[in-house]
Amino acid sequence: MYSLNVNGKVQKIDAEPEMPLLWVIREVVGLTGTKFGCGIAQCGACTVHVDGQAIRSCVVPGSSMVGRQITTIEGLSQNSNHPVQKAWADVDVPQCGYCQSGQIMAAVSLLKTKAKPTDKDIDQAMTNICRCGTYQRIREAIHVAAGTKKLPKSDSGEVAALVQQIKV
Amino acid sequence: MNQIQTSPAQISRRSFLVGTSAMASGGLALGLNLLTTTDALAQSTDTAPEVGIWVVVKPDDTCVVRVVRSEMGQGTRTGLAQLVAEELECDWSKITTESPTPGQNLKRKRAWGDMSTGGSRGIRGSQDYVRRGGAVARLMLVQAAANEWNVPASELTTSNSIITHAASGRKTSYGKVAAAASKLPVPDMKAVVLKDPRSWKIAGKSVKRLDSANKINGKQIYGIDLKMDGMLCASVMDCPVFGGKLVSFDDSKVKTLRGVKAVVRVDASTVAVVADTWWRAKNALAQLSIVWDEGPNAKVNSAMIAEHVREGLTARGDFAGRNEGDAVNAVANAFKKVEATYSTPFLSHAPMEPMNCTARWTTDKAEVWVPTQNAEASLAVLAETAGLPLDKCDVFVTDLGGAFGRKGGQQDYVAQAVKIAKQFPGTPIKMIWTREEDQAHDYYRPVSQCHLKAGLDDKGNLVGLTLRSSGQSINAWVNPSAIKNGKDERQLQGFWAQPGDAQLGYTIPNLLTEYAIRNTHVPVGPWRGVNTNQNGIYMECFIEEVARASGKDSLAFRQALMQKHPKHLQVLNAAAEKGDWGKPAAPGVFRGIAQFMGYGAYSAAVAEVTVSPQGEVKVLRMVLATNAGHFVNPHQVAAQVEGGVVMGLSATFFGECTVENGRIKETNFDSYQLLKLAQMPKVETVLVPTYDFWGGVGEPTICVVAPAVINAISAAIGKPIRDLPLKNAGLKFI
Numbered sequence: 001m002y003s004l005n006v007n008g009k010v011q012k013i014d015a016e017p018e019m020p021l022l023w024v025i026r027e028v029v030g031l032t033g034t035k036f037g038c039g040i041a042q043c044g045a046c047t048v049h050v051d052g053q054a055i056r057s058c059v060v061p062g063s064s065m066v067g068r069q070i071t072t073i074e075g076l077s078q079n080s081n082h083p084v085q086k087a088w089a090d091v092d093v094p095q096c097g098y099c100q101s102g103q104i105m106a107a108v109s110l111l112k113t114k115a116k117p118t119d120k121d122i123d124q125a126m127t128n129i130c131r132c133g134t135y136q137r138i139r140e141a142i143h144v145a146a147g148t149k150k151l152p153k154s155d156s157g158e159v160a161a162l163v164q165q166i167k168v
Numbered sequence: 169m170n171q172i173q174t175s176p177a178q179i180s181r182r183s184f185l186v187g188t189s190a191m192a193s194g195g196l197a198l199g200l201n202l203l204t205t206t207d208a209l210a211q212s213t214d215t216a217p218e219v220g221i222w223v224v225v226k227p228d229d230t231c232v233v234r235v236v237r238s239e240m241g242q243g244t245r246t247g248l249a250q251l252v253a254e255e256l257e258c259d260w261s262k263i264t265t266e267s268p269t270p271g272q273n274l275k276r277k278r279a280w281g282d283m284s285t286g287g288s289r290g291i292r293g294s295q296d297y298v299r300r301g302g303a304v305a306r307l308m309l310v311q312a313a314a315n316e317w318n319v320p321a322s323e324l325t326t327s328n329s330i331i332t333h334a335a336s337g338r339k340t341s342y343g344k345v346a347a348a349a350s351k352l353p354v355p356d357m358k359a360v361v362l363k364d365p366r367s368w369k370i371a372g373k374s375v376k377r378l379d380s381a382n383k384i385n386g387k388q389i390y391g392i393d394l395k396m397d398g399m400l401c402a403s404v405m406d407c408p409v410f411g412g413k414l415v416s417f418d419d420s421k422v423k424t425l426r427g428v429k430a431v432v433r434v435d436a437s438t439v440a441v442v443a444d445t446w447w448r449a450k451n452a453l454a455q456l457s458i459v460w461d462e463g464p465n466a467k468v469n470s471a472m473i474a475e476h477v478r479e480g481l482t483a484r485g486d487f488a489g490r491n492e493g494d495a496v497n498a499v500a501n502a503f504k505k506v507e508a509t510y511s512t513p514f515l516s517h518a519p520m521e522p523m524n525c526t527a528r529w530t531t532d533k534a535e536v537w538v539p540t541q542n543a544e545a546s547l548a549v550l551a552e553t554a555g556l557p558l559d560k561c562d563v564f565v566t567d568l569g570g571a572f573g574r575k576g577g578q579q580d581y582v583a584q585a586v587k588i589a590k591q592f593p594g595t596p597i598k599m600i601w602t603r604e605e606d607q608a609h610d611y612y613r614p615v616s617q618c619h620l621k622a623g624l625d626d627k628g629n630l631v632g633l634t635l636r637s638s639g640q641s642i643n644a645w646v647n648p649s650a651i652k653n654g655k656d657e658r659q660l661q662g663f664w665a666q667p668g669d670a671q672l673g674y675t676i677p678n679l680l681t682e683y684a685i686r687n688t689h690v691p692v693g694p695w696r697g698v699n700t701n702q703n704g705i706y707m708e709c710f711i712e713e714v715a716r717a718s719g720k721d722s723l724a725f726r727q728a729l730m731q732k733h734p735k736h737l738q739v740l741n742a743a744a745e746k747g748d749w750g751k752p753a754a755p756g757v758f759r760g761i762a763q764f765m766g767y768g769a770y771s772a773a774v775a776e777v778t779v780s781p782q783g784e785v786k787v788l789r790m791v792l793a794t795n796a797g798h799f800v801n802p803h804q805v806a807a808q809v810e811g812g813v814v815m816g817l818s819a820t821f822f823g824e825c826t827v828e829n830g831r832i833k834e835t836n837f838d839s840y841q842l843l844k845l846a847q848m849p850k851v852e853t854v855l856v857p858t859y860d861f862w863g864g865v866g867e868p869t870i871c872v873v874a875p876a877v878i879n880a881i882s883a884a885i886g887k888p889i890r891d892l893p894l895k896n897a898g899l900k901f902i
Contacts (some may be wrong), residue, residue: 031393035390035520035569037522037603038603043837045520071386072386072709077385080385088378089381091383094380094384095242095811096569097382097388097567099520104384124846128845130520130814131814132811132814133812133813135843136810163805165855166855
């Protein structure tokens, strides 16, 4: 038995000390927005924040997080109104969506350390896997969230500017 | 080599029956007795009126569109809703969707049609009847208003869910007349005249997806996230060697572990631990001592399989797909000859959401909650495994965390979950595979090799081409009845003469295409693009070699062969123009080009790469043109094109499932590498809609990604590359 602060709420955790934080969050606390993808910290679907920094929760024992502030996707904002979530919505990033909680948590962490990241900064920080292949839109949404790019006022957005229709 | 099966693998009756492969017409025409029970409304709208079968209109004007194709990220839910809304002329901001279950579909004599979602058919296979469904719903709503006002329906107009009678200035909304409309007879669907797509206002536009909101806040419930009262969780392990058996297990050390309820045999080759949480089940399974009989395939490795496949390149007695003119002699007598052999490996699908299924079984009812591309195939497997009639079973589809072909015709994971649930009557069992299990027990993209020869005349014109592909047959695993007289036409997808689906875009005076089936013990299945993703590489990398041997420009050489294939050519030209083909590239930048056809759509690509002296490859930019006839949501079509690029590049550079001691060696993402954001090129999508046919979108692009990039790299390094993945050729993808 130990205590964890998850999304600002301190709660008693009745679990084996070695149970990874991911599974404490999913199966003990009961928040399922954080995903299981590989179990060996390769894919980043399980990304959460510990004291504001992105970590891969599938390889960290929950009991090692006592006294730390854990934030999951559910705790990022009240109404999906974090600037990164808003940018994700504006660019319409997700396809299947499974990896996107982790992608968003990684992006928020990046923007905390670099408010106006360059493409290179994004390359280095964003190492989560997206099998659907939303990377181009993730990059775009990070720039939008950082204010370094603006979306045109159309229903299709900046990424759609990369779509050209040829009249035949 | 006698460990490797050379005949079609043993197929269970059920997988034979289900066999809803990407090319098969799919669905449930599989000897199921269709039920004749009267109508039962979908559960979520049982109080709101159904206007026709595709639309439910609530009093607040919310229009609920029914979507029976699965949503796995490809955007079909939104696209189908756009098509219905277009004809319905409703307020797009008040659109929602709901999905009838396959049980409900059966009860209504499959009124909603085929539920399978594969072969890039979600939109093109449904567009006609869902548009008609929207159109008749509109007619019914209009008629209801006309009846109320006692005016001819022809005097009414509709826009944004508002019905207007201009002559009297009266207006009403869909929600207000829906109850009356629902009682009217449904007009003849076939008689309605659909709108000209060039005048579309909702379809054809880049509206936002309907399913994004919960995907950015963690609220979207995937199969893996399900919670039910009294639910237990299961972790499974099938014998790591395909075809092996479970002999025994010793549960004495694990059954006392916290939360563990039982260790159970699932079937002849699989064991499961059932516990109160999945992590405890998985953790206990890892500690379980298991005795396997690895069977006759325990020593098979990739080199043996490669040799087995290579033999098919020269063996006699296999079949020809096309045999036009005298290609063998035309090549033999040609002024100049080009010859090459290519190879591609097994690939796993690796959707981000691992395979999972939640099942609950009692003696008189069985249900599953499952991420499936084919709810009706899931239902068929559920009923057979449960030992219950179809009307005592149902399937609830959760939106899928990726699939790419894995969660369609092959319903092995549903059968497993049900077999476990049968041992816990009444208790919901959530079975989740580990990533390792997913890598070890996929239905892989088949291994294959292809030998091509071409002859050129003294002016550099192509006079003949022979092609022999050898490899594993998907149909042999998933749909043996599609193999007629030993011929598996699917394996020559993209080389066909007939137009419409996967036609070769070149006219070659003497052409021979042959295929040799060389099966292995490794299960295979459809993987995004299926055979086009390999055949595109073989044809387009080879045509590139031939073009270079002719001394002609890569584009001009292709164009000369494509004059009788104007749609192929149009798309190639669009990619070439937007991709700056023929214009000087920046120093060190090399371009490659490719075109191919699959899933009823035309695709072409231009890639720009740099290659450092150390073999570091950077793909800078890709321009992809496509003509699928119609584009229901350009922004989402571009998303599919971008996704095809990512999946295609992962396969080009890294993708490889190697066989060692009868099993797959790459057990997780540390060894089965996938593309990351830093490696993503700038992707530009060029749409060339001609509005005269309906093609697919999800799969066609992938078949031009690898050849365009490989052709660019070979231009840079001055020699062809013929074996995938490129990591084995000393190239590093940065």
